[in-house]
Amino acid sequence: VESSIPEHMREAWRKYSPSGFTTKDQFETEIVRHIETTLARSLFNCDELAAYSGTALAFRDRLIMDWNKTQQRQTFADQKRIYYLSLEFLMGRALDNAMLNVGLKNVAKEGLADLGFRIEDVINQEHDAALGNGGLGRLAACFLDSMASLNYPAWGYGLRYRYGIFKQEIENGYQVEIPDYWLDFNPWEFARHDVTVDVQFYGWVNKYTDDEGKQIVSWQDGEIVTAVAYDVPVPGYGTPTVNNLRLWSSKASSGEFDFSKFNSGEYESAVADQQRAETISAVLYPNDNLERGKELRLKQQYFWCAASLFDIVRRFKKTNRKWSEFPDQVAIQLNDTHPTLAVVELQRILVDKEGLEWQTAWDIVTKTFSYTNHTVLPEALEKWSVPLIQNLLPRHLQIIYEINLSFLQTVERRFPKDRELLGRVSLIEESQPKTVRMAYLAIVGSHKVNGVAELHSDLIKTTIFKDFVRIYGPDKFINVTNGITPRRWLHQANPRLSELIASKLGSYEFLKDLTLLNKLEPFVDDKEFKKEWAEIKYANKVRLAQHILKTTGVSVNPKALFDVQVKRIHEYKRQQLNVFGVIHRYLAIKSLSSEERKKLAPRVTIFGGKAAPGYWMAKTIIHLINKVGEVINNDPDVGDLLKVIFLEDYNVSKAEIIIPASDISEHISTAGTEASGTSNMKFVLNGGLIIGTLDGANIEITREIGEQNVFLFGNLSEDVEDLRHNHFYGDYQVDPELQKVFDLIKSGKFGDEGSFGALIGAITEHGDYYLVSDDFNSYTKTQDLIDETFKNQDEWVTKCITSVARMGFFTSDRCINEYADTIWNIEPLDVAEEKQVRART
Numbered sequence: 001v002e003s004s005i006p007e008h009m010r011e012a013w014r015k016y017s018p019s020g021f022t023t024k025d026q027f028e029t030e031i032v033r034h035i036e037t038t039l040a041r042s043l044f045n046c047d048e049l050a051a052y053s054g055t056a057l058a059f060r061d062r063l064i065m066d067w068n069k070t071q072q073r074q075t076f077a078d079q080k081r082i083y084y085l086s087l088e089f090l091m092g093r094a095l096d097n098a099m100l101n102v103g104l105k106n107v108a109k110e111g112l113a114d115l116g117f118r119i120e121d122v123i124n125q126e127h128d129a130a131l132g133n134g135g136l137g138r139l140a141a142c143f144l145d146s147m148a149s150l151n152y153p154a155w156g157y158g159l160r161y162r163y164g165i166f167k168q169e170i171e172n173g174y175q176v177e178i179p180d181y182w183l184d185f186n187p188w189e190f191a192r193h194d195v196t197v198d199v200q201f202y203g204w205v206n207k208y209t210d211d212e213g214k215q216i217v218s219w220q221d222g223e224i225v226t227a228v229a230y231d232v233p234v235p236g237y238g239t240p241t242v243n244n245l246r247l248w249s250s251k252a253s254s255g256e257f258d259f260s261k262f263n264s265g266e267y268e269s270a271v272a273d274q275q276r277a278e279t280i281s282a283v284l285y286p287n288d289n290l291e292r293g294k295e296l297r298l299k300q301q302y303f304w305c306a307a308s309l310f311d312i313v314r315r316f317k318k319t320n321r322k323w324s325e326f327p328d329q330v331a332i333q334l335n336d337t338h339p340t341l342a343v344v345e346l347q348r349i350l351v352d353k354e355g356l357e358w359q360t361a362w363d364i365v366t367k368t369f370s371y372t373n374h375t376v377l378p379e380a381l382e383k384w385s386v387p388l389i390q391n392l393l394p395r396h397l398q399i400i401y402e403i404n405l406s407f408l409q410t411v412e413r414r415f416p417k418d419r420e421l422l423g424r425v426s427l428i429e430e431s432q433p434k435t436v437r438m439a440y441l442a443i444v445g446s447h448k449v450n451g452v453a454e455l456h457s458d459l460i461k462t463t464i465f466k467d468f469v470r471i472y473g474p475d476k477f478i479n480v481t482n483g484i485t486p487r488r489w490l491h492q493a494n495p496r497l498s499e500l501i502a503s504k505l506g507s508y509e510f511l512k513d514l515t516l517l518n519k520l521e522p523f524v525d526d527k528e529f530k531k532e533w534a535e536i537k538y539a540n541k542v543r544l545a546q547h548i549l550k551t552t553g554v555s556v557n558p559k560a561l562f563d564v565q566v567k568r569i570h571e572y573k574r575q576q577l578n579v580f581g582v583i584h585r586y587l588a589i590k591s592l593s594s595e596e597r598k599k600l601a602p603r604v605t606i607f608g609g610k611a612a613p614g615y616w617m618a619k620t621i622i623h624l625i626n627k628v629g630e631v632i633n634n635d636p637d638v639g640d641l642l643k644v645i646f647l648e649d650y651n652v653s654k655a656e657i658i659i660p661a662s663d664i665s666e667h668i669s670t671a672g673t674e675a676s677g678t679s680n681m682k683f684v685l686n687g688g689l690i691i692g693t694l695d696g697a698n699i700e701i702t703r704e705i706g707e708q709n710v711f712l713f714g715n716l717s718e719d720v721e722d723l724r725h726n727h728f729y730g731d732y733q734v735d736p737e738l739q740k741v742f743d744l745i746k747s748g749k750f751g752d753e754g755s756f757g758a759l760i761g762a763i764t765e766h767g768d769y770y771l772v773s774d775d776f777n778s779y780t781k782t783q784d785l786i787d788e789t790f791k792n793q794d795e796w797v798t799k800c801i802t803s804v805a806r807m808g809f810f811t812s813d814r815c816i817n818e819y820a821d822t823i824w825n826i827e828p829l830d831v832a833e834e835k836q837v838r839a840r841t
């Protein structure tokens, strides 16, 4: 329902519309007003949480005014928009980001100090918005930041889960999952109870010919669930643009919901209906790189796709354009295959609702969509059972079959003699039951398909999507190497380093053009600069050491080399290789005399990451790390030479503490398995070096920063297949040093031999799929080289500075500009007039 104030009355609006605080006094007025009125608290009961709430509300008010203007500006500009569809947005905290982006962090800091609070304590009150699992979800969040910072007219569309990713606790060395109920107080969302979409499920399809001889298809009956929009403002850095992230929440439809049930005594069943509707957006599925084919997940996907598409089409229709212009106004990016039903839904809207011819509609659809693949792991590729879709979305299944038919006909015409090809590329897999191959559907429904790092984009072209390259030609398949936002991952997470860099470069302009970092390189010989650089790293390590002491009770030496592996726990990411390496190091220490030990370089090995609740092997790896830590950390022979830490509940806000404190971080996936990795970029940008395999974006990082600045090891992706083959058919022997590690584990030194036996068995008995043994020797040798290199601190710091100076390529701004130019064909909006000079903090 749209309404607008008549022109002659708008003067009053303009006169009274709030202008937002810019000074410390104005900020204090706002925060106190919010604490006393919005929160009904006073100076007698204002704790840090209340101070956080008041500050957040003050900044929210500011953002929402810019948000309103941005939306008006984008509507008037009437340009093409990009819609980023992602089931995950791993946003983390919003307050610090909002303060820095509008350039008022110092104002807030001083204002809060006047009122008796330290800004860090206030910021730490915020609960992370954790609507994602790992890489894919955090990438979506970095992209939103870049799209706003570059003034692209962009919307994110996702689900408003009541429970985000679970909170992890470690009990007796085991992972325990605690629900993440995060919506108690969330000042960053606006419920739009007037923006709703009714979404249909189940029912049946009625096909008939009307009086004029036209084929009519209608999807009837079934049940209706209502989607309610919740809008989250996404501020750009140093720009008036505030874009929108729209998250859908499910509730029982008021049209559908049977209120008479309440009166007729069926109270309980009425409540049950309501709860069933609300269940759709209740919880984020906690799997990373794994798909389990559950009906509720399919419901989530359709619910979100249908609501988003309805919203996008509604906005397009207001412009009164012809349907053929839809792709000139709308670009939709599919973040992996999770939103692929949107392809089918748009075809349904155009054909069934709007009466377009099939082929006309399909041309519009394929010009609108594009698809990003984020993994080659077979267990993560989505395949939905045909009977499941038949029951839940009967009309969509028909449309999928029609898309498939016409696709296979074109393939047959072009490759008439290749019968097997048809079976291989069919959107339907002839399994028991039949399944729909969602990645194939996404390819057929898109004009561009991209991988997320060079190696990964090459791999998808030569392996999982090989046949499609033959069919469509190579130009449809492109690479867009991932990136990260330097605002959160440098300026916010590491303010002192950001400040030091700015002092050398003369401004904070590098945060908007990261290639400017290359101007740091001449300073690698500047003694004073290097000293300050090292001091900042040390201070970050002290801060992490304090966090470790507080959360684990273990005291670590901040002068030791901090070796960090934080990411989801997965066999392909090979935390097991790391922990076996730790045990190997422990054995080495134990074998030395106390004199010899004095020559060793002390090290703290830090792990963090969640295991999917049903992923038993990943949970066993967590258990082993914790048990190994217990033994080593309490062994007096070892002392400071080695500490092993598992940090509970790794998430975005913890990453902001951990990453700036790392000396070496581990990106050690089996070559060919990690599509890109993005934390590798974050660590290097924060002045840490990396040990890694030639996998994902490690390869491009190496190319940019130079081989002498990276510790590479292990087999190459092109050799993986042969090695695996040899494990079964060759004469296979476990690496002898690794065997000693296994012997120690099996001796019961770390307890629980039973379950750890399975970890070992995977390598010794079941083919070592992830090549742990093949890479073990090269890994430990490279770790020794790291120890040697770290002893020469001057050389080490040179490597760090040089690397940071060469990291400009990995900003998500570059990445978004590439998508805009090569896939979306969309321009940023000119905001020069609006642009205000904002004080930087």
Ligand code: OAK
Pocket (backbone or CB within 6 Å): 134, 135, 136, 137, 139, 287, 288, 289, 290, 336, 374, 375, 380, 452, 482, 674, 675, 676, 677, 678, 696
């Ligand atoms: C999650 C669920 C299904 C499919 C893929 C993922 C996922 O998180 N993939 C990760 O995406 C990141 C962003 O592109 C990459 O950096 C990671 O390598 C990849 O594992």
